Structures are given as C-alpha cells and as structure tokens.
Amino acid sequence: MNRPPSGPPRHDRLRRSRELVADVAHRLADSDDDSALPEVPTGTSTGLISCHACAAVSPIEAEGQPCRRCGAALHRRKPFSISRTWAFLLAAYVLYIPANVLPVMTTRSILGVQEDTIFSGIVYLWVSGSQLLAIVVLTASIVVPLLKMAILTFLLASVHLRSTWRLRQQTRLYALVELIGRWSMLDVFVVALLAALVRAGALATVEPGSGAAAFGMVVVLTMLASISFDPRLLWDVVDLPAANKMAACPAGPAAKQEHLTDPS
Ligand SMILES: [Zn+2]
Numbered sequence: 001m002n003r004p005p006s007g008p009p010r011h012d013r014l015r016r017s018r019e020l021v022a023d024v025a026h027r028l029a030d031s032d033d034d035s036a037l038p039e040v041p042t043g044t045s046t047g048l049i050s051c052h053a054c055a056a057v058s059p060i061e062a063e064g065q066p067c068r069r070c071g072a073a074l075h076r077r078k079p080f081s082i083s084r085t086w087a088f089l090l091a092a093y094v095l096y097i098p099a100n101v102l103p104v105m106t107t108r109s110i111l112g113v114q115e116d117t118i119f120s121g122i123v124y125l126w127v128s129g130s131q132l133l134a135i136v137v138l139t140a141s142i143v144v145p146l147l148k149m150a151i152l153t154f155l156l157a158s159v160h161l162r163s164t165w166r167l168r169q170q171t172r173l174y175a176l177v178e179l180i181g182r183w184s185m186l187d188v189f190v191v192a193l194l195a196a197l198v199r200a201g202a203l204a205t206v207e208p209g210s211g212a213a214a215f216g217m218v219v220v221l222t223m224l225a226s227i228s229f230d231p232r233l234l235w236d237v238v239d240l241p242a243a244n245k246m247a248a249c250p251a252g253p254a255a256k257q258e259h260l261t262d263p264s
Pocket of ligand 1: 051052053054055056067068069070071205
C-alpha cells in the first residue's frame with residue numbers, strides 16, 4: 001500500500017524527462033535548411049584572425065606569430081584540433097572495452113569474493129529492486145560516454161568530408177556534448193555510491209577493480225576530446241570560396257592546403 005504516494009512524483013519525473021528529450025530532439029530536427037543560412041562576415045571571409053587572449057584582430061597571415069598587443073601566439077583554429085581529438089577519441093574507444101569487460105569493483109565478504117563489471121552491477125541493482133539507480137548507472141556509465149564518442153566521431157567525419165549538411169544542428173550536437181560532458185562527473189559519483197552501498201549493506205570490503213581505472217580514463221579522454229575539438233572547423237566549408245580567394249596565397253600552395261584542411 002505504499003505504492004500510490006510514490007506514484008505521482010515518479011510519473012512527473014518521467015514526464016519531465018520525456019519532455020526534455022522531446023525538446024532536444026525537436027531542436028536537433030529543426031527543419032531550417034542550409035540554404036537559409038545568412039551570409040555573415042567571418043574572420044576567414046574577411047581575412048582576419050582574433051587573438052584568443054586579448055581579442056585583438058590581426059591579418060590572417062599572422063597565424064602562428066605573436067599577437068601585436070599581448071604577445072600570445074595567434075591561431076585561427078585550435079592548434080592540431082583534428083589530430084588531437086582523433087587521438088583522445090581513439091584512446092577512449094580502446095579503453096571503453098576494458099572499462100566494460102574488466103571488473104570495476106571486487107567485493108570480499110564472508111560469502112566469498114565477487115567481481116562486478118559495470119553491466120553486472122546494473123543487472124544486480126535492477127534485480128534487487130533499485131531500478132531508478134540502475135537507470136542512473138546505465139545512463140552515466142554506458143550511454144553517456146558512448147553517445148559522446150559517437151557524436152564526436154560524427155562531427156570529425158563531417159569536418160573530413162567537408163559536409164555542409166545541417167551545420168546548425170551539428171553545432172548544437174557539439175553543444176550537447178559539452179553539456180553532457182559535465183554529467184561525466186556523475187560516473188565518479190556512481191562508483192563511489194556503489195561502494196558506499198555495499199559497504200553499508202554487509203560485512204564486506206569493496207575494492208575498485210582494474211576496470212574502474214580504465215573507466216576513469218574513458219571519462220577523462222572523452223572530456224579532453226571534446227575540449228580539443230574546434231566547432232568552427234565545421235563552418236570552414238561555408239567560408240571556403242572566400243578563403244580560397246584570400247589565401248591565394250602568401251605562403252605558397254602547400255601552406256594554403258594545410259591552412260584549409262587542418263589549420264594546425
Ligand atoms: Zn592578444
């Protein structure tokens with residue numbers, strides 16, 4: 001008879017999260033097509049580069065040189081953005097396997113030694129009646145890292161393919177990655193919470209397994225990958241004709257090619 005009181009708030013929460021997801025989906029599927037993109041002046045199209053430290057504007061030829069005002073090195077885009085993002089992302093993909101296959105915690109009790117992976121922990125939580133906690137762990141530990149890696153892979157592929165497909169939505173996807181990046185911190189809490197739960201539950205000791213280290217690395221690596229990515233690279237393809245004219249080309253064709261493909 002204790003079900004009805006817990007019913008309405010849970011439904012409320014479910015409804016709210018459904019609305020949130022529907023809102024995000026709606027915004028991502030926003031039907032503004034690329035032909036509607038307004039023609040606006042950009043740094044690339046006007047041949048200017050902005051200092052990341054003091055925002056002073058310099059000619060784009062000053063790339064790599066110190067800012068005339070504050071002395072910071074001038075970069076049109078984050079240096080080595082694509083290769084750095086790929087490196088962090090691939091490392092995260094590799095470590096995602098041991099993070100899910102190896103035990104994240106080892107429980108020693110009078111009943112023996114039990115090793116739990118992330119997934120077996122989720123199953124245990126679900127079966128033992130903590131469905132909500134199971135969903136939180138599933139979301140934080142499996143869905144969110146995978147979603148982040150998938151979105152970053154998609155955005156990198158889009159930069160490589162010079163795609164002009166739904167650039168606004170792609171930019172929003174990157175904003176989504178940055179947004180859920182904060183939730184990666186949740187993963188750490190989840191492991192701590194599990195350890196606390198088991199410790200309180202019985203005469204047992206809990207030790208983090210080797211999977212936990214791999215999992216922590218995945219969290220850190222996906223954060224580094226999303227920090228390394230420069231969303232302005234997505235829009236370079238729109239400025240390309242202007243950039244072609246502009247970069248005809250103080251430092252020769254090789255430099256121009258590098259300029260336009262990987263502005264590292
Ligand atoms: Zn400056």
